[in-house]
Amino acid sequence: MFIDYYIILSVALFCIGIVGVLTRRNAIIIFMCVELMLNAVNLLLVAFSKMHHLTPPKKELAAVAGTDGQIFVFFIMVVAAAEVSVGLAIIVMMYRNIHSVDVNFLNRLKH
Amino acid sequence: MIPVLLILIPLLTGLVAFFVKNEKSVKGWALASSVITLAVSLIGLTVLKDPEYFAQRYEWMGSLNSSFSVKLDGLSQILCLLNAVAFPLIFIATWKTVYAKANNFFALMLLMQAGMMGVFVAADALLFYFFWELALIPAYFLCSQWGGPRRIQVTFKFFIYTFVGSLLMLVGLLYIYFHTPGRSFDITAFYNAALTSKEQDWLFWLLFIAFAIKMPIFPFHTWQPDTYEQSPTAVTMALSGVMVKMGVFGLLRWLLPVLPLASWRWGDTTSTLAVVGMIYASLIAIQQDDIKRLVAYSSIAHIGLMCVTIFSLNNIGMQGVMIQLFNHGINIIGLWIGAEWIERQMGTRKLSELGGLAQKAPALAIFFVVIALANIALPLTNAFVGEFLMFTGIFSSIATHYSLWFTVLAGVCIILAAVYTLNLIRKIFYGNVSAAVSAAGDIRLSEKLALGVIVILIVWIGIYSQPFLRITEDISADITNGIINRPEIARYLTR
Amino acid sequence: MQNSLQIAWLIPLFPLIGFLINGLGRKQLSKSMIGVIGSGVILASFVMSIWVFLQVKDGNTHVATYFDFINAGKLKISFAFQIDQLSSLFLLIITGVGFLIHVYSVAYMHEEKTEHFGRYFSYLNLFVFSMLLLVLGANYVIMFIGWEGVGLCSYLLIGFWFKKDEYNKAANKAFIMNRIGDLGFLIAIFWIISKAGSVNFPDVFAAATGKFNGKEFTTTDITCITLLLFVGATGKSAQIPLYTWLPDAMAGPTPVSALIHAATMVTAGIYMVARSNILYSMSHLVMNVVWVIGLATAILAATIALKQNDIKKVLAYSTVSQLGFMFLALGTGAYVAAVFHVMTHAFFKALLFLGSGSVIHAMGGEQDIRKMGGLNKRMKITSMTFLLGCLAIAGIPGFSGFFSKDAILAGAFGRSPVIYAIALGAALLTAFYMFRLYATVFRGTFRGTHDQEHHLHESPSAMTVPLIILAILSVVGGWIGIPEFMASGANKLNEFLAPVFASSNQFLESRGRLHEIDHNTEWMLTGLSSLLIILVVVFAWNKFSRKPELAETKGLGRVLENKWYVDELYDTIIVKPLNWLGGVLNSVVEKDVIDGLVNGVGRAVNYGSRQLRLLQSGQVANYVLLMVLSMLVVFVLQFFLRK
Known part of the structure; x- marks a missing residue:
């Protein structure tokens, strides 16, 4: 099995995410696109750690070889979950304040 | 013990002074503190001989190889003495001046004194830098809180200037630190730092600019007249009497011995800058109508002469510089006392509005004229001894091919100094009594006391300077020989 | 055993004490006390000076070292006095003439308030102190201390009446002009230090002539040092180009003009060159510069004096001109003649200034000679003494000025007849303007206001006695230097000063630059100059007694009246x-x-x-x-x- 498929898939996901962030104004959609990008990275991490890990120097380590990348992914998922809760809370607050989730209204830092 | 005391006394009394709310008592407190400091300094100078009293070392920041290490040698002695003499004089002379929030004012003054003491005795680069900044911060607050109408703008300029200088110095010191044997901030380690001649070149400019801003040397001087003009006079006295000496001290202690090759090589350039600055400042001083600005520019010219002498690397001249550091401090404080009193009484510092004061205040006239004559280095005043030695040093210098030119051009400033100083006297004291002067009285006991001490010092050093010259005998020989005897330079000289 | 001359420190100490007492007690002491102290200390110095002079005359010269003035590194400058023929002679002139002028001042200044009276005498004492330091100093630095000190006192005394801004400006000008010269002096000192390592006179002269501690001056060194020293002398002794301060210095009280700006301070430059005579003798080039400047100044100042109408200004320019004569003598190697002229000039110029002071005093402060005239009837003593002074300065045979001027002219002739001719011209101008002055002031009829005429009176005896003493000195003062060709062995001064200039003369002789003139030629020259001078005197006397010059001047006269516009040029x-x-x-x-x-x-x-x-x-x-x-x-x- 070639890794190229995975790479192409995750690049495609990532690009969709970027384009979404750049073009959309709805905060929730931007948020989802960010998640999409995160998951593209996750996919890549899992793929690489499964297929391109080093041969372990000692035999007893063979069982855990190639798992470090996957552990990263778990971390990312946990952090992403926390981030979603904070991010959604922010969006809710934003909606309460300006009755909109359009990010273009939020340019007050400029002044 | 002595150097630690010299720092601690003003530091602690200064901190206490913040909490003394009564104006009279805080004045007395500050004066008492400064007199004790003076006593300690005098004891260190005369009674004690054992070297263990003059050096001290405590652990400070072990991981950086920096220690709280202080020592008093001849150069430190004379500057500490100046610092210790200056503050009682300042406090006595401005006894009658009223300050808002006097407790903060005097506390900051004492802290500034502590900082400057620290600069003069530090034997560790990090400690030196620490005190350098410590002296600067109270000065900043003193100018910005108690200064004249343009104080905010001017203090900002002052701060930016000195801060830029400090940062350049910090970079330079750190770079040298990384090239010392065994990575230490100790001064001996700095003297033995392994630096190529290229590195010395650019380090030299980093440090020189830092010190030149403080002294100040043309063209880094424009903070000075503004700051002197706008600061309360007591602060101006401390700034011009003592703090500018930090720059000269920096050259002598942290530049010449640390970067000898570069000092040798760039001597002509710096001397040229200083000489140009001298003439420049003298010509501008002639044009001034404000007493404070006039004295400020005259100070630039005098300090410039010290700079030229330092880079002429001559033992005789070096002694002249060191005694002149003291003389200039004393004399300029005397001039400021006169200026302060005039401003307080007459409500103006403009020469064009003054005149005929000698008829109203003969005592002030006598003192002021003597001090002004010392300012133009008349024989039998202290400045003559200093300037004579300095000029001898410049003329006999082996470090430059242009010694004759430097002597002549610097000598022209003696003439110009006579022009502006005599004009100053003429416009303030002689002629007919002007409207501003008509209600003036004569100086009171406190000013008489301060000015009297200054005049006695002026005449004493002018006639018999030996006790003062002996203090700095060894250190000046060390500094000059340390450079002249470098193998590279010695080889060049014999060729 | 210690040399008895070690005690010479007392000489300057007396005036210093006087300065301190009068300066500090000027409000407490009474005027008479101030006068007594002020004059008394100078008298004490004078007595000491006579004793010193007698010691020196017996061949006892001495360098008295007291303490280290500056001792830094290899440089050691001691506070030391050199007592020899030259300095002892100057001591006598300074304290002697100084004492007379102090006595005169007591009467002249009596209208001042007590504290200003005290201030005046303290300044005057300080001046004498500085001047004594100048001539006693055993090295260039001590000399320089006195040198700047007298400049300071001159500054203080010119601006003595400090309410008038004009006077203060004149004081500043004097000080600054002097400072320009002083810079030259200072650089010369630095040069000496860097090349010889010592500033003591004997050491420096040793470095010039031979070896001193293995150090030796090159020809360039000697040329530059002497030239720079001479720059200093032009400042202090009012020579071209730095002479313009001296006429302005007349703003000070008249006795000050007599003491400082005629008799003593302005001769400091001559003293200094005479002291360094060996250095100058060794540099032919600088000798030439000295006499050229001296001669040019003598002529220039004399022409200006022709058209001045302020009694003190005439005397001031005459001083500048006479100083030029002295430098001419120095430049031609006639050192003794220069010192001789310093002495005689001190007598007759002090006399003339004090006389003019007496006139001004009587005229109620008026200084314009066009408003005087006919004063000889009302002021007999002043008029008589003034006349003697004029005769002396003009160089009428028998008077002191005759002998000293003749010595200078002889020296000039030795160098070249052309110099002699020009110098003689300047001497004739001197005779002319002095008698123009005398005739305008004392002859003819009175031209002032009625009030002034009513007020006219002879001055009190405290003023006339010094005048009489100085007049006697002006007449007989020259007799100690009667030239060799008139009476063999009569030139006592030459004999006395010989040791000071011995090595110089030896050097000049070895280079063939010392010219002896035979006695017949000298008789002829003296006869010629005397005859011409007498003719000029008679001419001026007649011309201005009958019709004084009162009208506005035109053409060249106007240029002269405006001092060749040199001030404007500067x-x-x-x-x-x-x-x-x-x-x-x-x-x-x-x-x-x-x-x-x-x-x-x-x-x-x-x-x-x-x-x-x-x-x-x-x-x-x-x-x-x-x-x-x-x-x-x-x-x-x-x-x-x-x-």
Whole structure:
């Protein structure tokens, strides 16, 4: 099995995410696109750690070889979950304040 | 013990002074503190001989190889003495001046004194830098809180200037630190730092600019007249009497011995800058109508002469510089006392509005004229001894091919100094009594006391300077020989 | 055993004590006390000086060292006095003439308030102290202390009446002009130190003639040192180009003009050159410069004196001119003649100034000679003594000025007859303007106001007695230097001073630059000059007794009256440009260039940040876009740069 498929898939996901962030104004959609990008990275991490890990120097380590990348992914998922809760809370607050989730209204830092 | 005391006394009394709310008592407190400091300094100078009293070392920041290490040698002695003499004089002379929030004012003054003491005795680069900044911060607050109408703008300029200088110095010191044997901030380690001649070149400019801003040397001087003009006079006295000496001290202690090759090589350039600055400042001083600005520019010219002498690397001249550091401090404080009193009484510092004061205040006239004559280095005043030695040093210098030119051009400033100083006297004291002067009285006991001490010092050093010259005998020989005897330079000289 | 002359420190100490007492007690002491103290200390010095002189006459010369003035590194300058023939002679002149002038001042200044009276005497004492330091100093630095000290006192006394701004400006001018000269002196000292390592006279002269501690002056060294010293002398002794301060210095009280600006201080330059005679003898070039300057000054000042109408200004220019004569003598190697003329000049010029003071006193402060006239009837003593002074300065045979001037002219003839002719011309001018002055002031009829005429009186005896003593000295003072050709062995002064100039004369002789004139020629020259001078005197006497010069001058006379416009010239080429430069530096360079640069840095940072702020649009999308683009740039850069 070639890794190229995975790479192409995750690049495609990532690009969709970027384009979404750049073009959309709805905060929730931007948020989802960010998640999409995160998951593209996750996919890549899992793929690489499964297929391109080093041969372990000692035999007893063979069982855990190639798992470090996957552990990263778990971390990312946990952090992403926390981030979603904070991010959604922010969006809710934003909606309460300006009755909109359009990010273009939020340019007050400029002044 | 002595150097630690010299720092601690003003530091602690200064901190206490913040909490003394009564104006009279805080004045007395500050004066008492400064007199004790003076006593300690005098004891260190005369009674004690054992070297263990003059050096001290405590652990400070072990991981950086920096220690709280202080020592008093001849150069430190004379500057500490100046610092210790200056503050009682300042406090006595401005006894009658009223300050808002006097407790903060005097506390900051004492802290500034502590900082400057620290600069003069530090034997560790990090400690030196620490005190350098410590002296600067109270000065900043003193100018910005108690200064004249343009104080905010001017203090900002002052701060930016000195801060830029400090940062350049910090970079330079750190770079040298990384090239010392065994990575230490100790001064001996700095003297033995392994630096190529290229590195010395650019380090030299980093440090020189830092010190030149403080002294100040043309063209880094424009903070000075503004700051002197706008600061309360007591602060101006401390700034011009003592703090500018930090720059000269920096050259002598942290530049010449640390970067000898570069000092040798760039001597002509710096001397040229200083000489140009001298003439420049003298010509501008002639044009001034404000007493404070006039004295400020005259100070630039005098300090410039010290700079030229330092880079002429001559033992005789070096002694002249060191005694002149003291003389200039004393004399300029005397001039400021006169200026302060005039401003307080007459409500103006403009020469064009003054005149005929000698008829109203003969005592002030006598003192002021003597001090002004010392300012133009008349024989039998202290400045003559200093300037004579300095000029001898410049003329006999082996470090430059242009010694004759430097002597002549610097000598022209003696003439110009006579022009502006005599004009100053003429416009303030002689002629007919002007409207501003008509209600003036004569100086009171406190000013008489301060000015009297200054005049006695002026005449004493002018006639018999030996006790003062002996203090700095060894250190000046060390500094000059340390450079002249470098193998590279010695080889060049014999060729 | 210690030399008895070690005690010479007492001589300057007395005036110093007088200065301190009078200065500090000027409000407490009474006028008579101040006068007694002020004059008494000078008398004490005078008595000491006579004793010293007698010691020296017996061949006892001494260098008395007291303490280290400056001792730094290899440089050691001791506070030491040199007592020899030259300095003891000057001591006598300074304290002797000084004492007479102090006594005179007591009467002249009696109208001043007590505290100003005290101030006056303290300054005068301080002056004598400085002048004594100057001549006693055993090295160039101690000499320089006195040198600047007398300049200071001159400054203080010119501006004594400090309410008048004009006087203060004259005082400043005197000090600054002197400072210009002093710079030359100072650089000469530095030069000496750097080449010889010592400033003691014997050491320096040893370094010039042979070896001193293995150090030796090159010819260039000697030329430069002597030239620089001479610059100092031109300042102090009012020679071209630094002479313009002296006439302005007449703003001071008249006794001050007599003491400082005629008899003593202005001769400091001559003393200094005479002291360094061996250095000058060794530099032919500088000798030439000295006599050229001296001669030019003598002529220039004499021409200006022809048309001055202020009694003191005439005397001032005459002083400048006589000083020129002295330098002419020095430049031609006639050192003794110069010192001789210093002495006789001190007598008759002090006399003339004090006489003019007496006149001014009687006229109620009037100094314009056009408003005087006929004073000889009312002021017999002043008139008689003034006449004797005029005869002496003109060089009428038998009077003191005759002998000293003759010695100078003989020296000039020895060098070249042309110099002699020009110098004789200057001497004739001297005779002319002095008798113009005398005739205008004392002969004819009175031309002042009625009030002044009523007020006219002879001065009190405290003023006339010094006049009489000085008049006697002006007559007989020259008899100690009667030239060899008139009476063999009568030139006592020459004999006395011989040791000081011995090595110099030896050197000049070895180079064939010492010219002896035979006695017949000398008789002829003396006869010629005396005859001409007498003719001029008679002519001037007649011309101005009958019809004094009262009308406005025109043409050349006007140029002379305005002093050849030299002051204006200096103002245009030096003072104004410097002021302009200072103004430009102050208002343009300082404010715009340097501060502009500094503020410019601040402004540039400000501007830059304002531009950068535009990036902060507040649009999240913009930020993200920027982020992505930057990442792309980083990738691309890395991709290309790795290759």
